[in-house]
Amino acid sequence: xxxxxxxxxxxxxxxxxxxxxxxxxxxxxxxxxxxxxxxxxxxxxxxxxxxxxxxxxxxxxxxxxxxxxxxxxxxxxxxxxxxxxxxxxxxxxxxxxxxxxxxxxxxxxxxxxxxxxxxxxxxxxxxxxxxxxxxxxxxxxxxxxxxxxxxxxxxxxxxxxxxxxxxxxxxxxxxxxxxxxxxxxxxxxxxxxxxxxxxxxxxxxxxxxxxxxxxxxxxxxxxxxxxxxxxxxxxxxxxxxxxxxxxxxxxxxxxxxxxxxxxxxxxxxxxxxxxxxxxxxxxxxxxxxxxxxxxxxxxxxxxxxxxxxxxxxxxxxxxxxxxxxxxxxxxxxxxxxxxxxxxxxxxxxxxxxxxxxxxxxxxxxxxxxxxxxxxxxxxxxxxxxxxxxxxxxxxxxxx
Amino acid sequence: xxxxxxxxxxxxxxxxxxxxxxxxxxxxxxxxxxxxxxxxxxxxxxxxxxxxxxxxxxxxxxxxxxxxxxxxxxxxxxxxxxxxxxxxxxxxxxxxxxxxxxxxxxxxxxxxxxxxxxxxxxxxxxxxxxxxxxxxxxxxxxxxxxxxxxxxxxxxxxxxxxxxxxxxxxxxxxxxxxxxxxxxxxxxxxxxxxxxxxxxxxxxxxxxxxxxxxxxxxxxxxxxxxxxxxxxxxxxxxxxxxxxxxxxxxxxxxxxxxxxxxxxxxxxxxxxxxxxxxxxxxxxxxxxxxxxxxxxxxxxxxxxxxxxxxxxxxxxxxxxxxxxxxxxxxxxxxxxxxxxxxxxxxxxxxxxxxxxxxxxxxxxxxxxxxxxxxxxxxxxxxxxxxxxxxxxxxxxxxx
Numbered sequence: 001x002x003x004x005x006x007x008x009x010x011x012x013x014x015x016x017x018x019x020x021x022x023x024x025x026x027x028x029x030x031x032x033x034x035x036x037x038x039x040x041x042x043x044x045x046x047x048x049x050x051x052x053x054x055x056x057x058x059x060x061x062x063x064x065x066x067x068x069x070x071x072x073x074x075x076x077x078x079x080x081x082x083x084x085x086x087x088x089x090x091x092x093x094x095x096x097x098x099x100x101x102x103x104x105x106x107x108x109x110x111x112x113x114x115x116x117x118x119x120x121x122x123x124x125x126x127x128x129x130x131x132x133x134x135x136x137x138x139x140x141x142x143x144x145x146x147x148x149x150x151x152x153x154x155x156x157x158x159x160x161x162x163x164x165x166x167x168x169x170x171x172x173x174x175x176x177x178x179x180x181x182x183x184x185x186x187x188x189x190x191x192x193x194x195x196x197x198x199x200x201x202x203x204x205x206x207x208x209x210x211x212x213x214x215x216x217x218x219x220x221x222x223x224x225x226x227x228x229x230x231x232x233x234x235x236x237x238x239x240x241x242x243x244x245x246x247x248x249x250x251x252x253x254x255x256x257x258x259x260x261x262x263x264x265x266x267x268x269x270x271x272x273x274x275x276x277x278x279x280x281x282x283x284x285x286x287x288x289x290x291x292x293x294x295x296x297x298x299x300x301x302x303x304x305x306x307x308x309x310x311x312x313x314x315x316x317x318x319x320x321x322x323x324x325x326x327x328x329x330x331x332x333x334x335x336x337x338x339x340x341x342x343x344x345x346x347x348x349x350x351x352x353x354x355x356x357x358x359x360x361x362x363x364x365x366x367x368x369x370x371x372x373x374x375x376x377x378x379x380x381x382x383x384x385x386x387x388x389x390x391x392x393x394x395x396x397x398x399x
Numbered sequence: 400x401x402x403x404x405x406x407x408x409x410x411x412x413x414x415x416x417x418x419x420x421x422x423x424x425x426x427x428x429x430x431x432x433x434x435x436x437x438x439x440x441x442x443x444x445x446x447x448x449x450x451x452x453x454x455x456x457x458x459x460x461x462x463x464x465x466x467x468x469x470x471x472x473x474x475x476x477x478x479x480x481x482x483x484x485x486x487x488x489x490x491x492x493x494x495x496x497x498x499x500x501x502x503x504x505x506x507x508x509x510x511x512x513x514x515x516x517x518x519x520x521x522x523x524x525x526x527x528x529x530x531x532x533x534x535x536x537x538x539x540x541x542x543x544x545x546x547x548x549x550x551x552x553x554x555x556x557x558x559x560x561x562x563x564x565x566x567x568x569x570x571x572x573x574x575x576x577x578x579x580x581x582x583x584x585x586x587x588x589x590x591x592x593x594x595x596x597x598x599x600x601x602x603x604x605x606x607x608x609x610x611x612x613x614x615x616x617x618x619x620x621x622x623x624x625x626x627x628x629x630x631x632x633x634x635x636x637x638x639x640x641x642x643x644x645x646x647x648x649x650x651x652x653x654x655x656x657x658x659x660x661x662x663x664x665x666x667x668x669x670x671x672x673x674x675x676x677x678x679x680x681x682x683x684x685x686x687x688x689x690x691x692x693x694x695x696x697x698x699x700x701x702x703x704x705x706x707x708x709x710x711x712x713x714x715x716x717x718x719x720x721x722x723x724x725x726x727x728x729x730x731x732x733x734x735x736x737x738x739x740x741x742x743x744x745x746x747x748x749x750x751x752x753x754x755x756x757x758x759x760x761x762x763x764x765x766x767x768x769x770x771x772x773x774x775x776x777x778x779x780x781x782x783x784x785x786x787x788x789x790x791x792x793x794x795x796x797x798x
Contacts (some may be wrong), residue, residue: 026587030606044768046596051696076622078583078595094653096583096645096695098594138768145768154606154798155770158697161599162767166588184477184495188425189565195497196477197445200560207429207553223475246495254493296495297450298557328752353727353753353791368561369443369537369544371554392752399553 002273004382005307005340011268012282012308015290016316019172019240026160029152031213032170033317038146038156041163043136048099050077052131054092055112055119056103059128061087067121071114075100090119099132106131149318171317174240176209176216178202179231181247181256182296183223200368201245201294201301208305211399212313216243221256228255233263236289243309246296248281256293257281265291273382275339276300280308298368303342303377306398327357327378327395333387335380342377342396344370357395401672403781404706404739410667411681411707414689415715418571418639425559428551430612431569432716437545437555440562442535447498449476451530453491454511454518455502458527460486466520470513474499489518498531505530548717570716573639575608575615577601578630580646580655581695582622599767600644600693600700607704610798611712615642620655627654632662635688642708645695647680655692656680664690672781674738675699679707697767702741702776705797724794726756726777732786734779741776741795743769756794 003011021035050056057069069090073082077096084091084102091103092114099106108131111123139145145159152170160168185199186192202218209216217239221231235242247256248270260283270281277300281293292309294301314322327347335341345357357378360370377396380387387393402410420434449455456468468489472481476495483490483501490502491513498505507530510522538544544558551569559567584598585591601617608615616638620630634641646655647669659682669680676699680692691708693700713721726746734740744756756777759769776795779786786792 027602027606030609040768046591047593076583077581078592078622080594096581096596146771150771153771154603154610155701155767157606158599158603158701158767159771161587161602162597164587164590164597182476182495184475188560188563191563192445193477194446195479197495198561198563200557203426203560204553204557207426207556210429211553223477302554302557323747325748326750326752327748348722349724349726349754351725351791353725353755355748355752355754368554368557369439372545372549372552372558392750 002271003269004273005379008269008272008280008282008308009311012312013315015268015284015312017174017240017288017290019174019316021169022172023167023169026157026165026168029160029168029170030154030157032152032173033319034146034150034152034156034168035148035171036169037144037148038159038163038165038168040139040141040143040145042141044139044162045133045135045137048135049133050093050095050097050099050106050131051133052106052108053094054106054108054110054131055090056093056099056106057090058084058087058103059105059126062105062126069119071117071119092119104129149320151319173214173317174313175238176214176241176243177235177239178205178209178216178218179221179235179242179244179247180218181221181223181228181244181254185220187220201296201298204298204302205243205245205305208302208310208399212310214313221247223255225255225258229259229262232256232259236263236265236285236287240289242289242291243305244291244293245301246294248279248293248295260291265289273339275335275337275341277304277307277342278339280304282308299344299371302368302371302398303396306377307342307396325355325395325397326392327355327376329378329387329389329391329393330356330358331389333359333380334385335387336385338382340382341380343380344374345376345378345395346374347376347395347397355395357393401670401677402668403672404778407668407671407679407681407707408710411711412714414667414683414711416573416639416687416689418573418715420568421571422566422568425556425564425567428559428567428569429553429556431551431572432718433545433549433551433555433567434547434570435568436543436547437558437562437564437567439538439540439542439544441540443538443561444532444534444536447534448532449492449494449496449498449505449530450532451505451507452493453505453507453509453530454489455492455498455505456489457483457486457502458504458525461504461525468518470516470518491518503528548719550718572613572716573712574637575613575640575642576634576638577604577608577615577617578620578634578641578643578646579617580620580622580627580643580653584619586619600695600697603697603701604642604644604704607701607709607798611709613712620646622654624654624657628658628661631655631658635662635664635684635686639688640708641688641690642704643690643692644700645693647678647692647694659690664688672738674734674736674740676703676706676741677738679703681707698743698770701767701770701797702795705776705795706741724754724796725791726754726775726794728777728786728788728790728792729755729757730788732758732779733784734786735784737781739781740779742779743773744775744777744794745773746775746794746796754794756792
């Protein structure tokens with residue numbers, strides 16, 4: 001029995017690792033995973049904060065019918081609080097200023113006429129305590145604002161800045177090397193012979209990983225058993241994860257399986273009941289190093305990278321689990337082989353709030369030109385062959 | 400009449416700019432906007448490509464009942480094609496290899512037994528032309544694979560690599576400066592007095608812009624009219640867009656409006672019928688430089704940045720317009736003021752394929768701690784006050 005997609009995922013998630021943490025400037029931490037809580041270092045807001053430019057009065061004056069106030073002082077944001085002594089006095093006060101203790105109500109400029117040091121009210125619609133954001137209304141000193149395992153988004157950067165966390169403790173990411181192989185591949189700037197093609201998978205994988213905060217290296221291994229062995233050995237010394245694209249088939253010139261065996265990388269599984277990506281191989285070294293060997297064709301590599309490696313990466317970094325995404329199949333679709341099919345789709349939100357998945361089929365898993373027109377794989381379960389328009393299925397979105 | 404959200408958007412989109420293009424290494428171009436088409440430099444695949452390891456035969460042999468073949472040659476991916484001369488000959492051939500002209504069908508290793516230079520078939524289930532990906536099946540030489548205006552995703556990186564585009568022409572992005580002001584703000588690593596707070600908006604804006612491929616600078620202007628004027632003047636010399644957070648209110652110590660007026664930055668509009676973000680100011684200099692002056696409170700700045708600046712940026716870069724996103728309001732919600740309300744929500748896909756929007760209200764627009772718990776603003780139209788659970792509304796997703 002071939003490994004199912006669900007079993008493969010489970011076996012991979014049984015291999016979580018801890019790559020420790022590192023401390024870095026809070027701006028650099030964008031896109032990384034938080035490894036410490038962020039706590040309020042004082043109440044938020046830290047004081048009763050004025051939210052409108054205008055005048056501050058004691059509301060008792062309104063109750064007494066006072067409608068003209070002597071301007072006792074002017075107070076900007078950042079200034080020490082001023083004070084009034086009499087009910088017919090006011091403070092001209094700016095947004096962001098600390099509300100002084102002797103006043104309790106702010107009336108905005110639009111409702112006031114100011115002339116010769118006097119402020120006269122234009123309105124009777126005044127409530128006590130208006131135009132204030134009260135100390136601690138959002139959070140109290142010591143409250144937790146963000147938890148470990150949180151992706152560091154711009155909103156988290158904002159929180160960190162607000163509470164003075166100029167450095168953040170973040171999860172270390174694994175050192176990843178992307179390995180391509182085979183003399184049929186030439187590099188991007190080279191001209192392939194009529195029998196060769198250009199290397200593209202490694203760059204695709206690297207681009208996806210960069211979007212997820214990793215800085216992988218790329219190497220290419222030629223079709224030579226000794227060189228293959230040496231290079232894989234070096235990779236096992238220098239990296240936490242090896243991502244291979246191609247080279248794991250039964251082909252005569254695929255020296256990588258032998259090199260992995262010689263170097264004590266044990267197979268966890270080989271072949272998954274899925275299309276694309278059936279020849280996917282996953283193994284581990286006793287040191288803990290993991291090897292994801294994706295099939296050589298571009299769509300298979302792309303799918304396996306998102307379905308397996310990124311899922312493993314999120315789990316290993318302790319990133320809070322993402323809720324599953326569902327979409328509605330937009331046309332009938334049949335698929336006979338006993339494999340879980342990952343159908344390339346274009347997602348679109350409709351005016352009913354439904355996420356619709358429109359199949360955009362290329363010419364099989366070798367057709368990478370099709371990837372650019374799609375943004376997700378719809379997961380068609382193994383047990384069935386016929387899928388109807390309107391069915392709701394799980395979606396694997398990609399970058 | 401206050402400017403509506405729709406009018407504001409229209410006025411901003413009337414100010415598109417062309418910042419020209421630049422050529423860069425294809426890997427660096429990730430996240431940028433493509434400014435040239437990517438075309439196939441040969442057929443894709445470039446030859447009839449073998450998709451399984453096994454043996455290649457002429458199907459005429461099967462029709463004649465031949466089931467054992469002499470192995471005439473072995474051909475790996477990247478090799479020059481071999482040839483057979485007789486029908487009872489075969490070529491041992493690897494995935495990715497060029498299919499030789501003298502054969503037309505590939506039988507995978509699993510269906511063959513190889514011994515002493517002979518390959519015997521295990522199966523009768525053989526179709527002519529099987530296990531081949533035919534030349535030009537995906538794209539023809541000269542076909543366009545990606546168009547200008549396409550965001551450069553990993554899939555586009557893949558296409559570029561495949562066709563040998565080691566450099567890509569991309570849209571230049573505007574030079575942006577983020578300006579904060581006011582003596583009440585101190586920097587992240589400083590300790591605020593009891594009347595001050597830390598600068599956070601600038602860092603939030605910078606983080607969002609970095610996710611969109613920009614590299615903005617940050618400056619802070621103190622409460623001093625002459626310094627304000629000088630610094631704004633310098634910004635008008637060095638940048639294409641000024642993004643201000645705060646400093647545009649009617650406050651006595653807001654020197655920025657005067658400086659902008661003195662420096663010939665003309666107001667396009669001031670105040671939009673929205674919450675948060677009502678005091679939003681937008682203007683332009685005759686040189687073409689644009690000034691987005693967001694209100695000082697964090698949620699307002701965050702909303703305006705996504706709703707207005709990023710929409711303008713996408714349009715200015717010629718990025719293909721994104722389809723609108725809709726979600727279902729998950730509980731009743733009322734909002735009385737005559738303003739378009741941008742409700743903070745957490746989106747979640749449900750098992751019916753509906754995108755549900757759960758309101759997560761903070762304590763108004765000063766409550767930035769709430770932003771980290773949400774991922775979108777639901778746009779509640781100006782014309783209505785009561786919204787019911789189950790209504791479908793437009794969503795502004797954020798990073």
